[in-house]
Amino acid sequence: MRAADAPGVTPTEIKIGGVFPFSGPASSIGLVGRGTLAYVQSINDNGGILGRKINYIALDDAYSPPKTVEHVRKLIESDEVAFMFGQLGTPGNSAVAKYLAVKNVPTLAIVTGSSKFANAKDYPLTTTGLVSYDTEGKIYAKYLSRTQPTAKYAILFQNDDLGKDYVTAFRTFLGADFDRRVVTTAYDITEPTVDSQAVSLKSSGAEALFVSGTPKFAARAIRKAAEIGWKPMILIDFPPSSVAGTLKPAGLENSIGVIVGTTNKDPNDPKWQQDPGIKAYRAFFEKYLAGADMERRQLGLVRRGFGRGP
Template sequence: MNSNRRSFVGGMSAATLLSTARVAYGQKQYDEGASDSTIKLGHTNPYSGPASSYGVIGKGLQAYWKMVNDQGGINGRKIDFITLDDGYSPPKTVECVRQLVEQDKVFCIFNLLGTPTNTAVHKYLNQKKVPQLYVATGASKWGDPQHFPWTMGYQPDYNTEAQIYAKHILANVKDARIAVLMQNDDAGKDYVDGFKKGLGKDVDRIVKLASYEVTDPTVDSQVIQLKSSGADVFFVNGIPKFAAQAMRKAADLGWKPRIYLVNVSAQVASTMEPAGFDNVQGVITAAWLKDPTDKQWDNDAEMKAWHAWMAKYMPGGNLGEVNYVYAYSVAFLMTETLKRCGDMLTRANLMKQAADFRKFRVPGLLPGITVSTSPTDFYPVQAVQLQRFKGKTWELFGDVMSAEST
């Protein structure tokens, strides 16, 4: 027998067929925006406009990806992070995102900030099958994989958060008369819907609701209306600029209700200090991140690592700004998600990995809070703990509460 004889299958030798199968099995797969050397991530942020205090998030993300690249990237690939200023204007967001997808050809849109801005590109990105991943907004609509399989949230949803405030009011304020300030957009409406749900049969405890537009110069007139209602509880629902204005104006008017403040405006640096520390004592909000002004975290290993990162990559950054902790945490989760993709950098695999976390610990989250997702659960963080403002910082109290707690 000729030992050199080869077996052929369909015109291809068995050896070649086996070799081809091995190559296919270990083959790298890429969608647009990913390659052997680079992963392109697109992002928009309000570096200008009424929500510009959130610009620190974009700056923090840029610093985080610089650290990742300095350390060799993710699975040997550098991150090309393209961030654009949309001014918190939905039409501008549409323009920016189209540029990122159609011209810059990013692999995915990561942590785009704002409820109205994300809403403006929600359908477009899902039609294009471009991941809209870990969005920087807590609107409940971001957890709808059945209808929008390419969009996933990150932080606790506004609806659940507001329910927690409402139930705390009912349990702690006898015969409460509640005034509500609402930002007139999807985020504000989501908060109010959850708040009413939490009040249940006591929804008539709301004696006055006043809304504002993000283009308004102030909310002074709205606060005057709310005070005149005779309310003894004030639910402040808005972005930092207007939340600070509202609490300062209430104090100027001599109105001293119990104040509940939405988490997205609970920053010491951009809300509480501008409102005046004397005016915000006792304000209650929900937390899910470690606040860097809280001294209990001074010797915490995660916060020590965060401080080291700030010192190296954000020198001069405000160490009292919790949104830098936010940027650090969400970028850490994105890094892990991309790592798990390995060499299969397809958009479908990215969403598959994002939907497969089980009680995953992300630095910066409060103790007892982890990330869990599944193909039917697109809400990564689903727990909060209440905190009260005292002095120049927040003090946590009570237990960690999840959606089930409400």
Template sequence: MTSARRNFVIRATAVAFAAAALSGAALAQKKYDTGADDKEIKIGNIMPYSGPASAYGVIGKAMQAYFDMVNAQGGINGRKVKFISVDDGYNPAKTVEQARKLVEEEEVLLVFAPLGTPPNSAIHKYMNQKKVPQLFVATGAAKWGDPKNFPWTMGWQPPYTGEGRIYAQHLLESFPNAKIGILYQNDDYGKDYLKGFEEGLGAKTSQIVSKVSYEVTDPTVDSQMVSLKNSGANVFFNITTPKFAAQAIKKAAEIGWKLDAHYLNSVSASVGSVLKPAGLDNSVGLITTQYLKDPTDPAWVNDADFKAWTDWMKKYYPGGDLTNAFNVTAWTHALTMAQVLRQCGDNLTRENVMRQAANLNMQNVPMLLPGVEIKTGPDDFYPVEKEQLSKFDGKTWVRFGKVYGK
């Protein structure tokens, strides 16, 4: 062997050993907690597939469809996502049972997008005591953005208090002499909206002439609607989940309650699951806020992201309703979760999941409205904080005015 050849072999062998050492180091750097390994990431989810909030159940089904697409494309960093979604019937006691099942029996890495304020409140302390991420909860209660006291819990959608203040600001500008009636769900969800709205009204809270609540176990809100009409209110703030939102809109029309403005919280603004059951004619003039592209809005017909969403729906969730905005909610939540897992790389520990969730800067996100972004930080656990007012014209929501929020 010539000297040059011998030197080449020595160098090549050294490079091979170095590469092997680096490869070994890379393998050694892989970190996993319960629920993740080289092949799979287990994600838990709690959804009301039954009970009074079952209209939200489509969100869980659509999330499964999103991860089906991800897995068909090779998974995340080479790992398939196993999405385990269970039913709690929107019953907090059942939520506790299901959370324990997911964490202690199914041994998931995290619980993703559990839905509802009362259900999430019931497992808030448990998830933090167990140090298991309760991530991108599907509720806008302000309490989900408290990293100091609850570092394992993070919201996703705009806080209800902020949305309530937006309606109050619009009301003061457009109906300064209004007599206001309010219907709200008697729990943290309803009270957060109410708190933001009253804060926004400031000294004008004296214009609230009637404020009535309902329980999630009530069969209807018919009696509350009659009471509100009889109060003489000419502006109505409708703080309800989908079943009761549809009832309230329909009842207002049946009893001939003529309103100058009817504000409907965004969590129940789906054309497919709320306004159609309530009657599209009965829904004309409703005002809500939006931060997602509404699937019934013709403005997005030629939008590339909307086309991608539609193609996904048709391929992976063919039984899904293309007019139901909750399917957009599912898509945007799931793509955020996927981004966090991508950022985790091979460090799939629960601590790193939360670290990456608190390090998001996602611009031009598919199916979010222009100007709306997903941004978090170690002290900012509110990923989405911008919204725009919209009015229903009988067919779709029509956006107007500025984008509110920071």
């Protein structure tokens, strides 16, 4: 079959689909979608791909799996996209993975680190765009074991594959010590706060708190810990690693000392101002996202390849 005969591909266009939480409880990381759209525009401005312009159709699922299913079906069956690219969210990707596999649609660079999607046997047409949550979780567990070897750890996790992967990683790393040294509690993304969970975890006597979830809830956990006078070592997972999306809403005064592992260079950090990658990022930003808040937009762009650290 020639490329021009494939669904979504013509001699002049490649039609690609993506679904993002532009609204809803994870809207701050929906900025990844805005960054993707800007990057696609830059590709088109430079001639597209082998003479074909990209028609990137990005839809809003509000971080709701039923909406994800609805939108992905539309993209495949009505819009007839060639493939999916950059779809964000562990719950949404989980909800549509089997459908896309049955339809034989490639799903590239999905923005989730859920370890199940790294299984090439079950998901042969899927590639991930983030480090495995399992790998990341083991790094945090190793760090805590080295810096606080006798402490009790608390884990506040999102009650889906995103959060559970991190809990599993801690369990695997700590082995028989997990049940003795770790207390966990979950939250659902429909909950308005995580106040009761934070109070419960404080009462456990934990000296370190790891939050695995999305920016809204990581921010609320950090803020609530400060409000109740709980001062554990706080670590957060990569998804809520934005200063603007998480630490500012939590209160910068409450976020001092919060730890996260990241491969990104912060374009707002003065130490990177002469870095060639950051200079390219800023030039791109000024052209394609002029007038937007750089702190809030940085999340979507660094995950598309600008300003990436070594």
